Amino acid sequence: MIPHKFLEIVQDMLGTHWFWGALTLAVLGWYSTVTVYVAIRGAVDIKHMLRTLAAQHREPER
Amino acid sequence: MTNFGWIDGSIVGTYLLVTMVAGIMVRKYVSRVDHFLVAGREMNVYLGIASLAATEFGIVTCMYAAQKGYTSGFAGATPGICNAVAMLVIGWTGFCVKPLRDSGAITIPELFEHRYGKFVRWLSGVVIVLGGLLNMGVFLRVGGQFLVVCCGLDLRLLEITMTMLLLGVAVYTILGGMLSVLVTDFLQFIVMSLGLLVVSFLVLSKIGWDPLVDTVQLRIGDGGFNPFVHKDFGWSGVLSNVLTNTAAVLTWQTCIARLLAAKDSKTGQKIYTRTAFFFVCRWIIPGLWGIAALAMIPPAVVESIGLQFGERDGTLFAMPYLLAQLVPPVMMGILVAAMLAADMSTDSSYMLTWGSVIYNDILAPFRRKRWSERKGILWNRCIVALIGVFLLFWGLWYKLEGNLWEYLQKTGAIYLSSMSVLLIACCYWRRANNWGAIAAIVIGAALPVLDLSLNLFVKVPALDANGLQLVKEGKVVMEGVVKHYVGDHYVNIGTFAAAGLAMVVGSLLKPRRSPNPAAPDKV
Numbered sequence: 001m002i003p004h005k006f007l008e009i010v011q012d013m014l015g016t017h018w019f020w021g022a023l024t025l026a027v028l029g030w031y032s033t034v035t036v037y038v039a040i041r042g043a044v045d046i047k048h049m050l051r052t053l054a055a056q057h058r059e060p061e062r
Numbered sequence: 063m064t065n066f067g068w069i070d071g072s073i074v075g076t077y078l079l080v081t082m083v084a085g086i087m088v089r090k091y092v093s094r095v096d097h098f099l100v101a102g103r104e105m106n107v108y109l110g111i112a113s114l115a116a117t118e119f120g121i122v123t124c125m126y127a128a129q130k131g132y133t134s135g136f137a138g139a140t141p142g143i144c145n146a147v148a149m150l151v152i153g154w155t156g157f158c159v160k161p162l163r164d165s166g167a168i169t170i171p172e173l174f175e176h177r178y179g180k181f182v183r184w185l186s187g188v189v190i191v192l193g194g195l196l197n198m199g200v201f202l203r204v205g206g207q208f209l210v211v212c213c214g215l216d217l218r219l220l221e222i223t224m225t226m227l228l229l230g231v232a233v234y235t236i237l238g239g240m241l242s243v244l245v246t247d248f249l250q251f252i253v254m255s256l257g258l259l260v261v262s263f264l265v266l267s268k269i270g271w272d273p274l275v276d277t278v279q280l281r282i283g284d285g286g287f288n289p290f291v292h293k294d295f296g297w298s299g300v301l302s303n304v305l306t307n308t309a310a311v312l313t314w315q316t317c318i319a320r321l322l323a324a325k326d327s328k329t330g331q332k333i334y335t336r337t338a339f340f341f342v343c344r345w346i347i348p349g350l351w352g353i354a355a356l357a358m359i360p361p362a363v364v365e366s367i368g369l370q371f372g373e374r375d376g377t378l379f380a381m382p383y384l385l386a387q388l389v390p391p392v393m394m395g396i397l398v399a400a401m402l403a404a405d406m407s408t409d410s411s412y413m414l415t416w417g418s419v420i421y422n423d424i425l426a427p428f429r430r431k432r433w434s435e436r437k438g439i440l441w442n443r444c445i446v447a448l449i450g451v452f453l454l455f456w457g458l459w460y461k462l463e464g465n466l467w468e469y470l471q472k473t474g475a476i477y478l479s480s481m482s483v484l485l486i487a488c489c490y491w492r493r494a495n496n497w498g499a500i501a502a503i504v505i506g507a508a509l510p511v512l513d514l515s516l517n518l519f520v521k522v523p524a525l526d527a528n529g530l531q532l533v534k535e536g537k538v539v540m541e542g543v544v545k546h547y548v549g550d551h552y553v554n555i556g557t558f559a560a561a562g563l564a565m566v567v568g569s570l571l572k573p574r575r576s577p578n579p580a581a582p583d584k585v
Contacts (some may be wrong), residue, residue, distance in 0.1 A: 012271040020136040035255035041108035053091040
């Protein structure tokens with residue numbers, strides 16, 4: 001039921017004023033995928049950044 | 063009536079607690095000024111994308127983009143498209159941003175000192191802070207207004223809501239600086255994205271695409287789909303947005319702070335290109351909510367909400383009012399947490415990055431001797447706290463009249479026009495010198511300030527499309543004299559043109575003395 005309604009909306013979006021419909025679909029698609037990817041890779045970046053800063057923090061004490 | 067209940071309150075409370083703890087925990091890594099201001103330049107691509115996206119989307123963004131959707135339909139997303147294109151092209155080519163990052167400067171004015179001298183660095187710092195603070199002065203109030211309308215809070219709680227919001231953000235920004243900002247931005251990006259997606263799908267499934275398109279066609283006409291034929295845009299509006307957004311990508315302090323915190327120029331450019339499309343998202347999603355409000359909420363209701371807040375224009379509140387009616391419990395908690403996330407990341411980053419200009423450039427002449435790291439961090443923390451106090455009082459005092467995006471564009475233009483001209487000339491024009499730089503800064507700041515002042519103090523009756531005086535509740539509607547006779551877009555375009563011209567004329571007028579063009583000029 002839900003996928004059917006979703007497909008109907010997508011069809012509408014690409015039918016009437018397709019430019020804005022396609023752009024809105026691209027925005028929703030971009031957000032859905034990029035958020036997950038950035039969430040995973042960003043967590044790795046944070047870990048790496050904090051490790052490097054911790055090493056810098058220890059250096060002057062040596 | 064709203065669907066915000068205790069479950070939603072718990073979701074929001076949990077989110078706030080997690081963010082605060084994460085933000086405060088990383089403070090132990092801050093031992094130097096560059097840790098505080100640019101996170102030790104250890105930021106990599108994906109953290110940069112999350113941080114830039116979270117910073118550039120606050121409640122204020124959501125409100126002005128939704129207001130544009132409400133008043134201009136789909137064409138209201140034009141500034142976002144201009145911004146994305148500018149970001150993609152600049153990130154891809156490295157135009158200005160590569161030499162800027164390679165210079166190793168912490169702020170743009172620091173780079174200017176090498177070409178234009180100490181005085182231009184100081185003056186640039188002053189206009190950047192002036193434009194930036196006036197710009198972000200309305201953030202807190204607008205954020206509070208959104209929460210009051212959306213959660214159905216008592217209007218008298220507006221000031222308390224604003225103060226609480228600011229206190230929460232200030233605590234972790236003061237303690238952890240850019241490190242806290244980056245880590246909390248990352249969490250806020252995830253929560254914010256989740257909320258934006260959930261609500262957008264809800265709006266589309268409950269209202270549908272065709273009714274949204276039909277409403278725009280009926281209420282706004284062809285201009286709702288094509289900015290070139292829209293009465294508030296036209297070619298001048300599109301050009302004005304192209305200039306503002308390109309200048310913002312090059313010199314907007316929160317954007318540039320990410321570039322300067324990146325590991326190297328290549329990482330900075332990647333952050334720009336890969337975040338570019340987000341700038342379309344940040345206009346399309348709230349714009350869609352604004353159009354949904356246009357379809358669902360009667361204009362009389364929108365106007366009455368505006369009057370409750372003492373604002374002349376109620377269109378700003380249409381979107382939060384719609385969400386209060388449309389979003390069910392639990393989902394409402396996710397939405398409010400998402401919006402708080404968006405707002406906190408924006409406020410924290412703005413406080414820090416403008417604070418960095420005050421410390422690095424405006425206070426530079428007072429730091430003849432090198433300050434200790436401890437003293438530097440303490441001063442930075444005090445500056446961030448003082449910006450917080452300013453925001454609170456400006457937010458309480460200043461009442462917005464008219465369109466929010468136009469206000470932000472105008473206050474941003476105080477420095478966007480001159481700083482973008484200075485940066486381009488600094489990187490690519492060997493004849494550029496301090497005479498031209500000073501002339502560009504003065505002209506670039508004077509025109510928007512004059513425009514703002516004249517519009518505030520000299521009013522004339524506003525006219526409708528047929529040239530008749532507008533009357534609301536028996537009173538003649540007034541508008542600023544410059545807005546009436548010249549128009550906001552022409553003022554903006556004129557400011558950019560005048561700043562560019564001032565740079566060229568000023569630079570050419572100065573006699574060439576120094577045999578070494580790379581040597582700094584003296585005033």
